[in-house]
Every structure is written in structure tokens, then in C-alpha cells.
Amino acid sequence: MTQHTRITASLLILLGVGAASAEVMTDLTRDNGAPVGDNQNSQTAGPNGPVLLQDVQLIQKLQRFDRERVPERVVHARGTGAYGVFVASKDISGLTRAAVFRPGEETPVFVRFSSVIHGNHSPETLRDPRGFGTKFYTREGNWDLVGNNLPVFFIRDAIKFPDMVHSLKPAPDSNIQDPNRFFDFFSHQPEATHMLTRVYSDFGTPASYREMDGNSVHAYKFVNAQGQYSYVKFHWKSLQGQRNLSAKEAEAIQAKDFNHMTRDLIAAINKGDFPKWDLYVQVLQPAEMASMAIDPLDATKIWPNVPEVKVGTMTLNRNPDNVFLETEQSALAPSNLVPGIEPSEDRLLQGRIFSYADTQLHRVGTNGLQLPVNRPRQAAVNYNQDGAQNPGARKGDVNYQPSERAAVADNGQYKYSQLPLTGATQQQGIARTQNFQQAGEFYRSLGKSQQANLISNLAGDLGQVKDENIKYTMLSYFQKADAGYGKALAQALKADTGRVEALAAALRD
Ligand code: HEM
Structure with a gap:
């Protein structure tokens, strides 16, 4: 690499611009590392002739520009990210073996807040549930708690999700969102009444991401070292308090600054006013599930009268340097689970366990989990291999397991918990609907x-x-x-x- 020190500093001072020290400039290069001679003028055939195809700097610059976008997320396209730390505060080893919950354990996190339906640069003032996704870089792998600000969801079975989103997104023939379409869909989903009531309240227009709670919505399973499981819902409580906007307030803000939620979070972190959330859990034992009036695995329900226990606190303290590299390419997925935390049988969650990792293989790419924002603290070691854009450096001829020569092996202490089952397969709604x-x-x-x-x-x-x-x-x-x-x-x-x-x-x- 060639480098030259320019005398721009003294020149700028002479010109009164005021640079303080000599500036070290590195040659601009093409992607092959070769220096660029002219990044201001295309190569032309003489003063009046056409631009030449052989100007590889021009061609490469346009080719790379043409490919700058990856597909936006099919939902939750508009979002903003921040890094921080989660500190566990309570010994719940009787419930879960998860390392992230050992008292005093400090786990780095990345959070992406988002809206749901509208596109990448849509106004943050629009009515929508808000995403609250947290990637915990735990010592036993990444755990993603991908939740929302509202504690329930519209539907309870993943098979309805694509239709619901189609109805809520702009119409395919006009590109305009239309209540005729989404209420047509929801008129067939009485279970959505609870979520619709919350979304159309002022909780559908939170004032800022800092002043917003988060919820797992689903039950997950906590599994302890003995393999015993219980059901658990998570709830982030904002230590900034909760604040929402009325429709009038949202309209007034939209006219001035429709990026207000992103701007607020970045500004607060930049000035050292770090936002914090306490994490609470509600726990139910398997034996308690059958006796409840609601189906506790129905994502359209909260768990009333089940005590909440505080298990730790999260502080967000660093903004990403590059929105695309970090926030856009982040791949949060409910399937990113760690020992001690497993999915429940919630039918909506079961679909999400598949859907996120699948869309991310397409949106971010086959090797997207090797990107800095997504890779685990301890290197992933396995024989998943190759694929587009693979930056890995695996060597040797053993790419299978078991093998006398493989460096890695599965470890029985991390087997999934066991769920007792009876009966036949079926396609039937849940029994305890309690829609209203x-x-x-x-x-x-x-x-x-x-x-x-x-x-x-x-x-x-x-x-x-x-x-x-x-x-x-x-x-x-x-x-x-x-x-x-x-x-x-x-x-x-x-x-x-x-x-x-x-x-x-x-x-x-
Ligand atoms: C079966 C139901 C659902 C399906 C199939 C589904 C599917 C998806 C998909 C495909 C994405 C885009 C992921 C990406 O490109 O990285 C996404 C994003 C997201 N979903 Fe869902 N979703 C469902 C329900 C829910 C529920 C119930 C919640 C809240 C508890 C939720 C919260 C989120 C969040 C927060 C994101 C954005 C994650 C990020 O910031 O990258 N979704 N969803």
C-alpha cells in the first residue's frame, strides 16, 4: 500500500481553515487494491466523445452502487440499534441453567428497536407495534429475545402470519395501505381483538424507544441442570418510564421530524444518558397450565395474576458506527437459543423458530451469522460449510462428525428437555380461546x-x-x-x- 503525507495541514492553516496537524492520506483504491488515478472524471474518447467501457474505476463504482441494498426485512424494516450490557441480579439456577442468568454475570447485548409494517424510511410516528429485539452474546452462545413493546399478538398460529402481513402492507395493486383490506382479514380473527385494542390505544404510538417496555409475548421454557422445565414470559420495564403520543401529538411531531425515535436514542446515548430496562420473568409450572381459564401458550393473552420477578438490568451505552454493517445486517432470530432456554409449544412461536433464520439466509446470506454483529463470543465450531461469501478459514480434510479425527463432538449434557406427548396429529384450533x-x-x-x-x-x-x-x-x-x-x-x-x-x-x- 502506498502512502504519502500531504502538506494540506499547513496549507489549510495558511488559508485560514485551521487544521491542527499534518494529515496522512492513503491512496484511494479499487476493490482489487490498485490505486485510482482520477475519481472525479470518467475516461472519455477525447474531449467530446463517449465514456469508455474500459474505465474500470467508473464501471466498478457503478456496479457496487447498484448492489448496495440487500432486501429490506419483510416486516420490521425500519429500525435502529444500540449496544450495551445486561447484568443478571437474581439466582434463578433452580429454574434455568442459562449462564446469562448467573447472578453478577455481565453479558454484552445488541438491541434493535423497530416498527413493523411500514418500510425502511417510514415515519416513526405511524401507528404500529414496535419491535424490541435483544441479542445477548452469552458465554454459551447467542440468545436472541425477539419481542415487541405490546405484550400480546394479533394471531395465535404461524400459518396465518403471511396473510395477516399481506393485508396490513400496502395493497398489491395501488401500493397504499388500506383499512378495508386489513379489517377484512381481522373480521375473520376474533382473537385479534385484544391486540387491536392495544395497538389503537396510544401504546401504538410510543413517544420514544427509551420510554417503551418490551415483552417476549410468547412463553418460552426455562430448563434447569436436571432437565426440569417451567414456562416463562419475559418483560422489559423501562426505567425511563413509559410515555406515548396521542394522534394529535404524533401528527405534530411528524410534520417536524419523523425520525424522532431513532434521533432520541442516538442523542441520549451520545450524551451519556444511557437508557436502562429491568428484566422481569413470570413463571408457570407445567402442572399449572391446564387449570388456567386461558391457554397460557396462546400469544394473544397476557398471564394475569402471575407474579413478576426481576432477574437483571440492561443498559444501552454505545451507538453503532455503521448502520448498514451493524443494524441492517443484524440477524435476530427466536431460534438463537442457549442451554437453559427453549421454545414452548406456542404455535406462533414454533413458526417463528423457523421463519427468521430462513429469511435471514436469504436477506443477509448463507454466512450472515459470521458477520461481526451476529457472531457469537465463542467461535462457532461445526461442519456447516461453504456457501456464498464465506470468510471462514477452516483447514484439513475432516468436515464430518463423528470421526476419530474430528476436533469437536456433541455433548450429552446439552440435550433438549423432553416433552411428554399423547394423541394423534391434528389440524385444529386451541380449545380455550377466550377471544374478548x-x-x-x-x-x-x-x-x-x-x-x-x-x-x-x-x-x-x-x-x-x-x-x-x-x-x-x-x-x-x-x-x-x-x-x-x-x-x-x-x-x-x-x-x-x-x-x-x-x-x-x-x-x-
Ligand atoms: C408467526 C409469527 C411471526 C412470523 C412468521 C414473523 C416473521 C418475521 C420475519 C420474517 C422478520 C424479519 C426478520 C429479518 O429479516 O431479520 C421478523 C422480524 C421481527 N419480528 Fe416477527 N414474525 C412473527 C411474529 C412476531 C411476534 C409475535 C413478535 C413479537 C413477539 C415479532 C417480533 C419481531 C421483531 C422484533 C422483528 C425485528 C427483528 C430485528 O430487529 O431484526 N414477530 N418477523
């Missing part, structure tokens, strides 16, 4: 002004629905959740309250 009760409880937990905001936000979108059947079906769900809620919404839409009541009376919770 928790939506009503959430509605009643809101103050009067928050209830009014929810009604006005929801009426704004539901009022655009042209199909009367869809509109009345949706109204009947909210009526079934809470009679006052349904009535207020029907009145806001100038709908026939008698018809809404009759439809709601025919519903079973």
Missing part, C-alpha cells in the same frame, strides 16, 4: 381520556371500511370485549347499536 375478555379488561384499565383516544383512533380507520358486514363484525368484537367500548365506537361511526349488540350476543368468548 382481556381486550375488555385492557379497555377498562385505561383512564377516560385514554379510552377516548382509543375510540377516536380506531373509528378513524374503521370508518373507512366500506363493506358493512366487515364493519359490523369488527364492531361486534369490540362490543363483546366491553359493552361501553362497543357502544362508544358504534356511536363514533354512527352505526346501528342494536345490530352491533345482536351480533355480539351471538359470539362465544
Whole structure:
């Protein structure tokens, strides 16, 4: 590599620009390492002739530019990342063997906050659930807790996710998001009533990422050293408190700065005002699962009256240097699990266990988990091999296992826990649906002004629905959740309250 010291420093001082010391310049090169002679003028055939194909600097620059984008995430495209540390505070070794929860253990983390439906540079003021994904670089591999700000989800079976997202994304023929389409879908999903009620409350427009809680939504399994498991839900509680925007406040912010959530997080970290969250867990023993009125593995439900126990605190203290390399290429996946933490049988989670790693093989690439933001603290050692863009340096002729000569072996102490099973395979919904009760409880937990905001936000979108059947079906769900809620919404839409009541009376919770 050639280097030359320029006398630009003294020259700039003479010109009054004020550089303090001599600047060391390195030659600009092409990707093959060869120095570039002119990065300002294309090579042309004489003063008036066309540009030449043989100008390899021009061609390579355009080729690389043409390929700068990888596909944006199919959902959660807009996001911002930060690094930090999680410190475990409670001995829960009776519940889980996970190293990340040994008291005092400090685990580096990377968090990506996001919105869900809208594209990469969409306004952060738009109503949406918010992603709260945390990659823990634990001493036993990476654990990704990929959650949301809201504690429940719209649906309970992964087979519905692509249809739901299609209905929420802009229409394929107009590229415009349309409540006619997503309420058409949701009118067939009474279980979405709870999540819709939360999304259309002001919790659908958080003021900042720092002032937002996070939730696993699903139950996972904690497994202890004896192989015994319990079910666990995770909850991040913001130590900055929770703060949301009304639709009016969101609109006013959007007019001034629609990057307000990203800007806020970066600015706070840059000035040393590090945001913190406590992590809480709720735990249920397998024997308790059958006796609950709800199905505790239904992602449309919270676990009421199950105590929360604080297990540690996370502090975010460093912004990424490069958004693309770190935040965009980060690959958070619910399948990134570590000894002591396993998936529950939640049907939505089971689909996610497959879907994220699969999309990331396509979005980031076959060897994406070797990128700095994704690779584990302890090097991954296995015989998965080759593939596009492989930077690995494996040597030797043994690329199979078991082998007398293999350097690695599986270790029985890390086997998965065992789930007792009976019965036949089936394709059937869950038995304890209870689609409406928790939506009503959430509605009643809101103050009067928050209830009014929810009604006005929801009426704004539901009022655009042209199909009367869809509109009345949706109204009947909210009526079934809470009679006052349904009535207020029907009145806001100038709908026939008698018809809404009759439809709601025919519903079973
Ligand atoms: C079966 C249901 C679901 C499926 C199939 C699904 C699928 C996906 C996919 C394909 C991505 C893009 C991943 C990437 O390109 O890196 C994604 C991102 C994400 N999903 Fe889901 N999702 C589901 C439900 C959920 C639920 C219930 C939550 C919250 C608990 C959630 C939270 C997130 C978050 C936070 C991200 C962004 C991760 C990041 O920042 O990179 N998703 N989802």
C-alpha cells in the first residue's frame, strides 16, 4: 500500500481553515487494491466523445452502487440499534441453567428497536407495534429475545402470519395501505381483538424507544441442570418510564421530524444518558397450565395474576458506527437459543423458530451469522460449510462428525428437555380461546381520556371500511370485549347499536 503525507495541514492553516496537524492520506483504491488515478472524471474518447467501457474505476463504482441494498426485512424494516450490557441480579439456577442468568454475570447485548409494517424510511410516528429485539452474546452462545413493546399478538398460529402481513402492507395493486383490506382479514380473527385494542390505544404510538417496555409475548421454557422445565414470559420495564403520543401529538411531531425515535436514542446515548430496562420473568409450572381459564401458550393473552420477578438490568451505552454493517445486517432470530432456554409449544412461536433464520439466509446470506454483529463470543465450531461469501478459514480434510479425527463432538449434557406427548396429529384450533375478555379488561384499565383516544383512533380507520358486514363484525368484537367500548365506537361511526349488540350476543368468548 502506498502512502504519502500531504502538506494540506499547513496549507489549510495558511488559508485560514485551521487544521491542527499534518494529515496522512492513503491512496484511494479499487476493490482489487490498485490505486485510482482520477475519481472525479470518467475516461472519455477525447474531449467530446463517449465514456469508455474500459474505465474500470467508473464501471466498478457503478456496479457496487447498484448492489448496495440487500432486501429490506419483510416486516420490521425500519429500525435502529444500540449496544450495551445486561447484568443478571437474581439466582434463578433452580429454574434455568442459562449462564446469562448467573447472578453478577455481565453479558454484552445488541438491541434493535423497530416498527413493523411500514418500510425502511417510514415515519416513526405511524401507528404500529414496535419491535424490541435483544441479542445477548452469552458465554454459551447467542440468545436472541425477539419481542415487541405490546405484550400480546394479533394471531395465535404461524400459518396465518403471511396473510395477516399481506393485508396490513400496502395493497398489491395501488401500493397504499388500506383499512378495508386489513379489517377484512381481522373480521375473520376474533382473537385479534385484544391486540387491536392495544395497538389503537396510544401504546401504538410510543413517544420514544427509551420510554417503551418490551415483552417476549410468547412463553418460552426455562430448563434447569436436571432437565426440569417451567414456562416463562419475559418483560422489559423501562426505567425511563413509559410515555406515548396521542394522534394529535404524533401528527405534530411528524410534520417536524419523523425520525424522532431513532434521533432520541442516538442523542441520549451520545450524551451519556444511557437508557436502562429491568428484566422481569413470570413463571408457570407445567402442572399449572391446564387449570388456567386461558391457554397460557396462546400469544394473544397476557398471564394475569402471575407474579413478576426481576432477574437483571440492561443498559444501552454505545451507538453503532455503521448502520448498514451493524443494524441492517443484524440477524435476530427466536431460534438463537442457549442451554437453559427453549421454545414452548406456542404455535406462533414454533413458526417463528423457523421463519427468521430462513429469511435471514436469504436477506443477509448463507454466512450472515459470521458477520461481526451476529457472531457469537465463542467461535462457532461445526461442519456447516461453504456457501456464498464465506470468510471462514477452516483447514484439513475432516468436515464430518463423528470421526476419530474430528476436533469437536456433541455433548450429552446439552440435550433438549423432553416433552411428554399423547394423541394423534391434528389440524385444529386451541380449545380455550377466550377471544374478548382481556381486550375488555385492557379497555377498562385505561383512564377516560385514554379510552377516548382509543375510540377516536380506531373509528378513524374503521370508518373507512366500506363493506358493512366487515364493519359490523369488527364492531361486534369490540362490543363483546366491553359493552361501553362497543357502544362508544358504534356511536363514533354512527352505526346501528342494536345490530352491533345482536351480533355480539351471538359470539362465544
Ligand atoms: C408467526 C409469527 C411471526 C412470523 C412468521 C414473523 C416473521 C418475521 C420475519 C420474517 C422478520 C424479519 C426478520 C429479518 O429479516 O431479520 C421478523 C422480524 C421481527 N419480528 Fe416477527 N414474525 C412473527 C411474529 C412476531 C411476534 C409475535 C413478535 C413479537 C413477539 C415479532 C417480533 C419481531 C421483531 C422484533 C422483528 C425485528 C427483528 C430485528 O430487529 O431484526 N414477530 N418477523
